[in-house]
Amino acid sequence: MEYFDLLKSINGIELNDQQIKAASFDRGNALVLSTAGSGKTTVTTVRAGRLLYENKCGGKILTITFSKMAAGDMYNRFYTFFGDSHKNKTDFLTIHAFSYKIVRDFFRRKGVNFELLTNNYQVLSEILKSHYSNSYFNYVSDEEVENLSSSIGFINNMMIDPKEYKDYGIEIKGFDKIYEAYKTYKSQNQLIDFDDMLLYAHKILSNSSNQRENIKRQYEYVQIDEMQDTSKIQHEIIKLISDNNLFMVGDDDQAIYSFRGSYPDFMLDFKNIYRDGEIFYLDNNYRSDKNIVEGAKRFIEKNKKRYIKEINTTNKKENEINIIKVSSRSEQARYITEELRKINGETVGILFRYNISAMILANNLYENSINFYIKEDKSKFFSSPVLYDVLAFLSLALNPKDKSAFSRIYYKSYTYFTKGMCKIVTDSPRDDLTVFDILDNYKYFDYYVYDKIRQFKMDINYINKLRPNDAIRFIKLELEYINYLERMQDEGRNNLSNSLHILEILEEIGSYCSNIKEFTEKIENLQGVIKKASENIAANVTLTTIHSAKGLEYDQVYIVDNIDGEFPSDRKNMNAENYERLLEEERRIFYVGITRAKRKLNIIIPDRPxxxxxxLLSANKSNC
Incomplete structure (x- = not known):
């Protein structure tokens, strides 16, 4: 029986002509350009089964993808389709798992012991603290550590000299020195992290022809899923082991991981890199309403750096794309809550560009007893330095003797108090005095300092008279906390837009509270709500970033916070070329969000569009 007939009769898998053509490719280099919802994973899995069924493959087939979940999904699909008859002939691995095997085996033969650094947060945190030890702003936040980790990953994946970091938009001052300090720490302690798996694997394969040939003999065919997410070093590793026999599947319109070093130019340059290569197209979207597919197609065609390709669907036009204008994020949350009350049994994805957007939504859903799942752990909000600063201001207002609160915020307002003044307070044995009295009793300041101390005391006391949301605005503007945040951005140590968003969230949460004590209790309670929601996998309503929704689908999708200057982000100090590159990726992110919707797509605007x-509006009008 013909293979594709067998698939249909035994497994009920019926491929269209484009899918059959791609899955029938035998040997050489091929690129399958797939649109969203076009069945690319099925094609990759079915091709592996065909090569084995038709005895085309004497060795094993290696299929590489870029997440454990995707690798597990492909493994499960393969064995659902074909059982365990080819159990020893296929491997579905992440690029990191594949690289780690090479590194582990090589070091074992050399008698080198090493440990895997699975979480580098604490190490990077200590290195950053040391780096900033002489700085006025020597506190290190989770956001800074994550930004550093991401920047190191980008440098490694793009195979860039760390000394050239400024040319690639990395704004961390002295990044090259921090990079070298981290590298030295790992070497001294015989540690390797996830990036090192790739760096060492590439070095081993580049320097050892025996190693390359062993892998080529082991894996006769190599397949790559989600090709658009491949970084430079990952692609170089793949080229070294593929023996000019590489089957790549991906969608250049869904390349959204440049912050991790993904390099979709390999797809766009396919014909230059693989001159004998063949290109196949999967252009039928099986997932979405035709209005969504056509709107998405016209929208993504605004990008210039992409393959020109058809994007079609056989689905009907049933629901127009719904664009809703509201006055604020809080009204946005209330609108969604009311709409969710009308939905029965359908899956709903509430998608956003940045994790922080979940907080107002989550709070509102909880207040209204709507069951929901948060795909990522949002605890980063609860460890935000902005949150801790606000709580410290409020704590000092409640208890002017709180030395710990004072030591956190003494330099973060208009006062510009010095480290020496903070030390006078923290070293004072007088726990019965307020921090202001301790400073006022000190006899050696210049006269104008006492005026600042007394004014700050009056302002801190005034906070007690305000409702929490008004108190937060007072801290931001009247105490000039916003000026501190701007200085931190100038230092390359935070993102002002994110910080202001956190303040906005705190104001919204504060609007539900009548006093500071109730506000702090609500923050603590919300942390428990978020933790519980992150475990609530069975809920029909999911809150997630667009990045984490990639590969998923929902009956209805709400894309929120579509605000001018936020998504896409402001140009800042970028030149025209770099901004155009950023804009095209941001447009792809929005496109990925659009194409998660099966039946209905809702775009919400809580501020200027x-x-x-x-x-999107313009594209739809031009089609009318």
Whole structure:
């Protein structure tokens, strides 16, 4: 029986002509360009089964993808389709798992012992603290550590000299020195992290022809899923072991991981890199309403650096794309809550560009007893330095003797108090005095300092008279906390837009509270709500970033916070070329969000409409 007939009769798998053509490719280099919802994973899995069924493969087939979940999904699909008859002939691995095997085996033969650094947070945190030890702003936040970790990963994956970091938009001052300090720490302690798996694997394969040939003999065929997510070093590793026999599947319109070093230019340059290569197209979206597919197609065609390709569907036009204008994020949350009350049994994805957007939504859903799942752990909000600063201001207002609160915020307002003044307070044996009295009793300041001490005391006391949301605005503006945040951004140590968003969230949460004590209790309670929601996998309503929703689908999708200057982000100090590159990726992110929707797509605007909303509206009008 013909293979594709067998699939249909035994497993009920019926491929269209494009899918059959791609899955029938035998040997050489091929690129399968797939649109969203076009069945690319099925094609990759079915091709592996065909090569084995038709005895085309004497060795094993290696299929590489870029997440454990995707590798597990492909493994499960393969064995659902074909059972365990080819159990020893296929491997579905992440690029890191594959590289780690090479490194582990090589070091074992050399008698080198090493340990895997699975979480580098604490190490990077200590290195950053040491780096900033002489700085006025010597506190290190989770956001800074994550930014550093991401920047190191980008440098490694793009195979860039760390000394050239400024040319690639990395704003961490002295990044090259921090990079070298981290590298030295790992070497001294015989540690390797996830990036090192790739760096060492590439070095081993580049320097050892025996190693390369062993892998080529082991894996006769190599397949790559999600090709658009491949970084430079990952692609170089794949080229070294593929023996000019590489089957790549991906969608250049869904390349959204440049912050991790993904390099979709390999797809766009396919014909230059693999001159004998063949290109196949999967252009039928099986997932979405035709209105969504056509709107998404016209929208993504705004990008210039992409393959020109058809994007079609046989699905009907049933629901227009719904664009909703509201006055604020809090009204956005209330609108969604009311809409969710009308939905029965359908899956709903509430998607956003940045994790922080979940907080107002989550709080509102909880207040209204809506069951939901948060795909990522949002505890980063609860460890935000902005949150801790606000709580410290409020704590000092409640208890002017709180030395710990004072030591956190003494330099973060208009006062510009010095480290020496903080030390006077923290070293004072007088726990019965307020921090202001301790400073006022000190006799050696210049006269104008006492005026600042007394004014600050009056302002801190005034906070007690305000409702929490008004108190937060007072801290931001009247105490000039916003000026401190701006200085931190100038230092390359935070993102002002994110910080202001956190303040906005705190104001919204504060609007539900009548006093500071109730506000702090609500923050603590919300942390428990978020933790519980992150375990609530069975809920029909999911809150997630667009990045984490990639590969998923929902009956209804709400894309929120479509605000001018936020999504896409502001140009800042970028030149025209770099901004155009950023804008095209941001447009792809929005496109990925759009194409998660099966039946209904809702775009919500809680402020001035973003560029992308206007482009989507314009594209739809031009089709009328």
């Amino acid at each position: 973003s560029l992308f909303v206007n482009e």
